[in-house]
Amino acid sequence: MSSVLLLSRLQFAFTISFHIIFPSLTIGLAAWLTVLEALFLATGRPTYRRLFEFWLKIFGVAFGLGVVSGIVMGFQFGTNWSALSKVAGPIQGPLLAYETFSAFYLEASFFGVLLFGRSRVRPWFYLFSTAMVALGTTLSAFWIMSNNSWMQVPLGYVVQNGTFVPKDWAAILFSPVLWVRFPHMYLASLITGSFCVAATGAWYVLRREFTAEARVMLHMGLYFAAVLVPIQLFFGHLNGDYVHKYQPAKFAAIEARWHDEQPAREVLIAIPDAASESNRYSISVPVLGSVIGSSSLHSKEVGLTDFPVKDRPPVALPFFTFRIMVGCGLVMLLLAWIGSYLSRKERLERSRSMLWLIFLSFPLPYIAILTGWFTAEVGRQPWVVYGLLRTAQAVTPTLTSRMALVSLCVFCAVYALIFVFGIVYIHKLLRAGPQGRLVAPVDSTSTRRPMAIVDGALPALEHATALPATPSAASPN
Amino acid sequence: MAIFWVCALALSILLYVLLDGFDLGVGILYGFAREESRRTAMMTAIAPVWDGNETWLVVSGVILFGAFPVVYATLFSAFYLPVIFMLAGLILRGVAFEFRGKATQSRPLWDAAFFGGSLVAAFMQGLMVGALVEGLPISDGEYSGGALGWLSPFALLCGGALCFAYSLLGACWLIRKSKDELQETAYRIISRAAVGLAIILIFVFVCSVAEHLRVMSRWLERPYLLVFPMIGVAASIVLARSVRKHGDRAPFLMAALGFAAAFATFAITFWPYMIPFSITVDQAAAPHSSLAFMFWGAGIFILPLMHAYTAISYRVFRGKTEPAAGEY
Numbered sequence: 103m104s105s106v107l108l109l110s111r112l113q114f115a116f117t118i119s120f121h122i123i124f125p126s127l128t129i130g131l132a133a134w135l136t137v138l139e140a141l142f143l144a145t146g147r148p149t150y151r152r153l154f155e156f157w158l159k160i161f162g163v164a165f166g167l168g169v170v171s172g173i174v175m176g177f178q179f180g181t182n183w184s185a186l187s188k189v190a191g192p193i194q195g196p197l198l199a200y201e202t203f204s205a206f207y208l209e210a211s212f213f214g215v216l217l218f219g220r221s222r223v224r225p226w227f228y229l230f231s232t233a234m235v236a237l238g239t240t241l242s243a244f245w246i247m248s249n250n251s252w253m254q255v256p257l258g259y260v261v262q263n264g265t266f267v268p269k270d271w272a273a274i275l276f277s278p279v280l281w282v283r284f285p286h287m288y289l290a291s292l293i294t295g296s297f298c299v300a301a302t303g304a305w306y307v308l309r310r311e312f313t314a315e316a317r318v319m320l321h322m323g324l325y326f327a328a329v330l331v332p333i334q335l336f337f338g339h340l341n342g343d344y345v346h347k348y349q350p351a352k353f354a355a356i357e358a359r360w361h362d363e364q365p366a367r368e369v370l371i372a373i374p375d376a377a378s379e380s381n382r383y384s385i386s387v388p389v390l391g392s393v394i395g396s397s398s399l400h401s402k403e404v405g406l407t408d409f410p411v412k413d414r415p416p417v418a419l420p421f422f423t424f425r426i427m428v429g430c431g432l433v434m435l436l437l438a439w440i441g442s443y444l445s446r447k448e449r450l451e452r453s454r455s456m457l458w459l460i461f462l463s464f465p466l467p468y469i470a471i472l473t474g475w476f477t478a479e480v481g482r483q484p485w486v487v488y489g490l491l492r493t494a495q496a497v498t499p500t501l502t503s504r505m506a507l508v509s510l511c512v513f514c515a516v517y518a519l520i521f522v523f524g525i526v527y528i529h530k531l532l533r534a535g536p537q538g539r540l541v542a543p544v545d546s547t548s549t550r551r552p553m554a555i556v557d558g559a560l561p562a563l564e565h566a567t568a569l570p571a572t573p574s575a576a577s578p579n
Numbered sequence: 580m581a582i583f584w585v586c587a588l589a590l591s592i593l594l595y596v597l598l599d600g601f602d603l604g605v606g607i608l609y610g611f612a613r614e615e616s617r618r619t620a621m622m623t624a625i626a627p628v629w630d631g632n633e634t635w636l637v638v639s640g641v642i643l644f645g646a647f648p649v650v651y652a653t654l655f656s657a658f659y660l661p662v663i664f665m666l667a668g669l670i671l672r673g674v675a676f677e678f679r680g681k682a683t684q685s686r687p688l689w690d691a692a693f694f695g696g697s698l699v700a701a702f703m704q705g706l707m708v709g710a711l712v713e714g715l716p717i718s719d720g721e722y723s724g725g726a727l728g729w730l731s732p733f734a735l736l737c738g739g740a741l742c743f744a745y746s747l748l749g750a751c752w753l754i755r756k757s758k759d760e761l762q763e764t765a766y767r768i769i770s771r772a773a774v775g776l777a778i779i780l781i782f783v784f785v786c787s788v789a790e791h792l793r794v795m796s797r798w799l800e801r802p803y804l805l806v807f808p809m810i811g812v813a814a815s816i817v818l819a820r821s822v823r824k825h826g827d828r829a830p831f832l833m834a835a836l837g838f839a840a841a842f843a844t845f846a847i848t849f850w851p852y853m854i855p856f857s858i859t860v861d862q863a864a865a866p867h868s869s870l871a872f873m874f875w876g877a878g879i880f881i882l883p884l885m886h887a888y889t890a891i892s893y894r895v896f897r898g899k900t901e902p903a904a905g906e907y
Contacts, residue, residue, distance in 0.1 A: 163677070166630075166673075166674070166677055167674075169630070170670050170673050170674060171670075173633070173636070173637055173666065173669065173670070174666050174670070176637050176640045176641060176644070177640055177655055177662055177666060179644065179651075179652075180640075180644070180651045180652055180654065180655025180656060180662075181655045181656055181659050181662055181663065182656075184652035184653065184655065184656035185652070187644065187648050187651055187652035188648055188649055188652040191644060191645070191648020191649070191651065191652065191865065192648060192865040192866050192868075192869040193869070194644070195641070195644035195645030195646070195648050195651070195865065195869065196645040196865075196869050196872050196873045198641055198644060198645070199641040199642060199644065199645035199646075199873055199877060200873070200876065200877060201641075202637055202638060202641040203638070203641070203876075203877040203881040203882070203885075204876075204877070204881055206634065206637070207881055207884065207885055207888070211888050214892065262866070265866075267866045267868060267869075268866070268868045268869055268872065269868065271868070271872050498652075498656040498659070499721065500656060500657070500721070500722055500723070500724075500725065501656065501659065502725075502726055504726065505659050505660060505726050508660065508663070509659070509660070509663040512663055512664070512667050513663075513667070516667050516670055516671060519671075520670065520671075520674045523674070523678050523682075523685070524674075527677075527678065527681060530681075
């Protein structure tokens with residue numbers, strides 16, 4: 103692989119992995135904010151209102167970082183992938199334009215109401231605005247997924263003069279692949295929100311702070327997750343079906359299946375070796391591969407050697423990332439169900455080990471999202487538009503490796519800086535807690551507080567309020 | 580359909596230049612302000628609107644991608660390094676709004692990021708416009724200039740010119756938004772920025788005559804084009820008079836009119852080329868099915884709504900900003 107291609111791919115992977123962290127949180131949080139505001143309107147409990155104000159601040163920071171890192175994505179197709187933009191622009195361009203137009207618009211305009219409009223609009227309109235922000239973040243995800251799903255399984259196009267011309271937008275927007283992948287990503291975002299909320303609740307319970315708010319966060323987060331994670335596993339299975347049907351080489355790579363098998367084994371763990379086209383240290387279960395691939399006990403499953411070497415994706419990366427994703431999903435399922443069970447029995451708050459596990463689980467959904475995307479994108483290789491355009495042909499022809507190296511370094515430096523400060527800032531907001539307290543008192547227990555080390559080691563950020571801290575105003579006006 | 584999207588694109592770029600122009604300009608002037616209170620006041624004057632302003636850059640980018648993918652691909656790959664540096668600058672100055680207010684020890688870092696990011700972004704934009712005017716090396720529809728094909732004394736001069744021009748616009752915005760001491764300073768800045776801009780524009784003009792730029796011959800072919808520079812000159816005269824009389828709103832309006840005149844001059848000089856003088860609108864336009872798909876949703880509903888929303892938000896935040904009132 104030429105170094106320009108490698109550097110461009112690294113840059114895209116780096117910038118988009120950085121970006122996805124924030125939207126996946128904001129999509130989930132926007133839905134959570136809508137639930138909180140609706141509950142507050144229905145019950146009038148100030149706890150919900152305090153939680154709303156608290157999570158709105160965190161939403162704001164994550165939203166800002168998502169927007170800023172998203173701007174780069176809008177230009178990167180042109181800078182690094184100009185050949186792709188030229189031939190697929192007539193389809194990808196309008197989809198990404200709709201993302202900017204509809205979603206950006208809804209988010210940006212109604213988000214202004216959320217920030218500045220509490221005292222200026224009626225309560226129902228405030229709730230409506232919250233729901234519109236949630237709709238905006240969801241639409242955003244939809245358009246991005248429609249673009250990516252078209253790259254995974256291109257439909258509804260004709261080729262004219264070497265460019266892909268849209269012939270049937272309905273086929274593109276109602277692609278069966280899109281409608282299993284978009285729910286998969288949407289559920290992943292909701293689960294991310296649930297786990298972040300539950301983990302924050304667990305943290306406060308452990309620290310014996312903000313008792314009322316902590317309880318709501320912990321229990322609601324877990325209940326949501328307990329319902330959502332099984333649905334997500336089901337959609338994950340449907341995603342496997344589309345890969346099996348449309349992208350057999352990717353499926354074989356995920357399964358580390360080198361040769362046709364009938365019935366097929368399921369490789370649980372192994373070290374795939376492309377040189378010898380076999381697996382080392384393999385542990386596998388007979389027949390299970392056919393069951394997973396085709397829901398049958400006898401089916402023949404395709405192996406990688408059916409494809410010419412130049413059409414095969416890398417094997418090790420999709421193989422391992424897929425397993426990490428599934429592993430995270432199963433751990434989240436266990437945590438959500440056990441946590442919900444303990445919560446029903448009113449035993450959760452006394453089980454410190456369980457609280458610690460829930461607190462420490464907040465990275466799991468992020469790891470699952472990133473590894474899931476790695477599986478999807480690396481598994482699609484060597485194609486950028488599956489079966490039609492190779493990644494090597496998509497890169498900007500005039501790009502030199504020195505230019506690509508400069509840009510990669512610039513992005514790494516800038517993103518590292520804003521990531522560190524963004525995280526420190528979100529941490530400050532979490533530390534301040536739902537009552538808008540500014541600085542937590544330093545006492546002898548501080549060494550036991552999670553993340554206390556981070557707190558001391560970084561430049562102090564005082565005054566951690568992004569919004570005028572609204573104390574427990576019970577009246578919605 | 581293609582004409583609709585050319586107009587939508589032109590309007591988005593003009594809005595971007597006017598709106599982000601003044602807040603980038605304030606960012607540049609920020610670097611020359613010493614006192615903490617003045618810096619905060621400057622930031623407050625643009626805090627509620629800057630992110631909305633930057634939206635128009637993204638809107639211009641995606642219209643280009645959706646409606647004119649060839650131009651999108653050619654321009655951004657040709658201007659690889661300037662685009663990357665512009666984006667880095669915009670990111671840094673954008674997060675500086677959020678982080679500066681919360682930081683104590685790291686505040687100098689975010690001050691530098693805000694000033695430096697604004698300056699780099701403005702300079703790169705001017706440089707790209709300059710290189711476009713000069714003409715990008717393009718053969719067979721493919722950019723052929725290499726990593727630094729856009730680099731020339733003329734392009735560098737244009738980069739400098741835009742920094743001065745944005746500073747001027749930024750100072751006019753400050754006049755509108757501030758009072759007392761900061762406003763007085765802004766009046767003084769305008770005269771300095773105007774002198775700087777005038778000097779650099781003379782160089783730009785000399786340079787373009789010396790290089791026999793093709794743009795110049797277009798002006799001889801189309802004498803009616805001179806109307807727009809005339810409007811620009813008239814706007815400058817009114818601007819100078821209003822500054823002397825310490826007008827409140829007129830300076831910004833006149834500066835904006837001057838920008839619009841300059842923009843119109845470029846746009847009409849280039850027509851029908853999108854990348855002068857190699858790729859025309861017709862060559863660049865996406866197939867009808869792409870343009871129509873965007874038109875029936877984004878074009879006739881969302882774009883007008885965005886314009887309305889922009890107008891409304893400027894109405895909401897009209898008037899002078901009180902110190903520290905804008906921080907949310």
